[in-house]
Amino acid sequence: MKISAVVLHSRSRRLLLSAVGLLAVSCAEIKTSQCRQIVEITRNIADKAQVLSNSGQTQDPQQVLQVADAFEEAAQEMKAIPLQDEQLVEYQSGYAQLYLGYSQATRHFIAALGEKEIEVLKQSQQELQRLGQKERQLGNAINDYCQQP
Numbered sequence: 103m104k105i106s107a108v109v110l111h112s113r114s115r116r117l118l119l120s121a122v123g124l125l126a127v128s129c130a131e132i133k134t135s136q137c138r139q140i141v142e143i144t145r146n147i148a149d150k151a152q153v154l155s156n157s158g159q160t161q162d163p164q165q166v167l168q169v170a171d172a173f174e175e176a177a178q179e180m181k182a183i184p185l186q187d188e189q190l191v192e193y194q195s196g197y198a199q200l201y202l203g204y205s206q207a208t209r210h211f212i213a214a215l216g217e218k219e220i221e222v223l224k225q226s227q228q229e230l231q232r233l234g235q236k237e238r239q240l241g242n243a244i245n246d247y248c249q250q251p
Contacts (some may be wrong), residue, residue: 136190137248139183144197144241147176163212170208177201193244200240203233 152158154169180198185191207229214222 111120133187134248136183136185136187137244138156140180140190140194140197140244141248142182143176143179147172147201150176159212163215166212170205170212173201173205173208177205189247193240193247196236196240200233200237203228207233 135232151169153171154160154165156165160166177198180194180201183194185194207226210222210228211230214220216228
């Protein structure tokens with residue numbers, strides 16, 4: 103009788119460990135999938151902004167405003183991703199705010215350009231540079247996080 107209890111206990115432990123292992127794999131797959139969704143949006147907006155701005159070479163204010171529109175759309179797409187991972191929710195929020203910031207700073211820049219407001223142009227340009235730095239930091243952080251098991 104004691105032997106069968108030990109065997110049953112050993113089997114229960116193995117089943118429990120197997121279930122925990124499957125759950126861990128499932129959680130990792132969810133995280134990987136959610137990371138991919140965020141990264142896909144970041145890549146898409148980068149590609150779209152490059153095309154719309156002719157790799158940053160455009161002189162046409164209307165094309166630049168289309169880039170601002172694209173950033174707003176990317177912010178909405180980013181916010182729409184259903185996420186379960188708390189850290190990814192923070193990255194998601196960071197990217198959405200970043201893209202709205204790009205859109206707003208770009209619009210201010212174009213308006214100041216039309217009005218020839220040099221000080222606002224400088225401020226908008228500084229804001230765009232600050233956002234670029236923030237984007238690099240956010241990109242590094244999410245890449246590091248998403249590469250963790």
